[in-house]
Amino acid sequence: MEQVQWKVKKVVDAHVHYRHREPAAYFNQILDLVGYTRANILTGWEPNCLDRKREQPSRFYTFGMIPHDPAKLAAGDGAYRATLLEQLVARGYDGVKMMEGKPAWNQQQKTPPIDHDYFRPFWEKAADIDVPITMHMADPLDFWWPSGPDSYCKLEPQEECFRQTEAVLKRHPHLRITFAHFLFMGPQLDRLGDWFARFPKMRVDMAIGDEFLYYLSDDPDKARDFYITWQDRILYGTDISDHNSLHLARAKAEMLRLFLETDETFTSLRDKAYGKGPAPGSNGRTELHGLALPLDVLEKVLGRSFEAFAGPAPKPLR
Ligand SMILES: [Zn+2]
Numbered sequence: 001m002e003q004v005q006w007k008v009k010k011v012v013d014a015h016v017h018y019r020h021r022e023p024a025a026y027f028n029q030i031l032d033l034v035g036y037t038r039a040n041i042l043t044g045w046e047p048n049c050l051d052r053k054r055e056q057p058s059r060f061y062t063f064g065m066i067p068h069d070p071a072k073l074a075a076g077d078g079a080y081r082a083t084l085l086e087q088l089v090a091r092g093y094d095g096v097k098m099m100e101g102k103p104a105w106n107q108q109q110k111t112p113p114i115d116h117d118y119f120r121p122f123w124e125k126a127a128d129i130d131v132p133i134t135m136h137m138a139d140p141l142d143f144w145w146p147s148g149p150d151s152y153c154k155l156e157p158q159e160e161c162f163r164q165t166e167a168v169l170k171r172h173p174h175l176r177i178t179f180a181h182f183l184f185m186g187p188q189l190d191r192l193g194d195w196f197a198r199f200p201k202m203r204v205d206m207a208i209g210d211e212f213l214y215y216l217s218d219d220p221d222k223a224r225d226f227y228i229t230w231q232d233r234i235l236y237g238t239d240i241s242d243h244n245s246l247h248l249a250r251a252k253a254e255m256l257r258l259f260l261e262t263d264e265t266f267t268s269l270r271d272k273a274y275g276k277g278p279a280p281g282s283n284g285r286t287e288l289h290g291l292a293l294p295l296d297v298l299e300k301v302l303g304r305s306f307e308a309f310a311g312p313a314p315k316p317l318r
Helices: 024-033 047-055 070-075 080-090 103-109 117-129 158-171 180-184 186-198 211-216 220-229 246-261 269-273 295-310
Strands: 012-017 038-042 060-064 095-101 133-137 177-179 202-205
Touching (some): 012 295, 047 060, 095 103, 117 158, 133 158, 133 180, 158 186, 180 211, 186 202, 186 211, 211 220, 220 295
Parallel strands (some): 038 060, 060 095, 095 133
């Protein structure tokens, strides 16, 4: 299979996973195939979560999750999370991964809203030490549609996720935080731009879930302007993992390359890699339109903006 050919020299993926499903050599083979300089592994807290970074300390950034203590969670006492955050950083993690904004995850883990007092000591410490955070907040709009067995229609609405997010950002306007999957705000670009303007260290990544690509393709000129305006705040990312086939992993990277670098019209390479026909996004659109971004903007989105967020190179392990 041919390696993905980028227009720029440096490509850093802000959002990959190593799920301990396949050997490290296979994961490395994927990253070679998609032509990356570096990648950021979003992972857990356990000692083996740093294994890939230990093997290749200059190739991998690693963001870890902070576990919840069930008794303290039930009591709403989150002071311990500030201490665990310090420990995470001291162990050589480059930042924090959070799932606490994903409605299905919250329901399962019984975590409170992110603007609840339980999270307050964590947010205060994170803002204080300026640690980078990548957070999964909300989910695609069509998750709330009543069709399907896993519908969110009985959960709080998507807008409640945005209310919590804004409440935290208002309290900590300088939080260094990236919201994964474009914060599912593809349908509301003006609002996302307003948040970027108000919260100067807030970013989004492009990890697939590809919902946002369909919305941006509704008005490619507007989307292109948005990328140019916010080139420092949009991070290339794919959600590639060791559990992907080579074909699927390559499709994820190549699809975003087409979207960013070219003015081509195309359908989902990911669906094709799954052996499916192209399924429409929740706006009913099937065709995607590339933005043909200028080279200096590509350099930002594909690498430099992540470095500005998480540091010019991975932190050394202790
Ligand atoms: Zn992910």
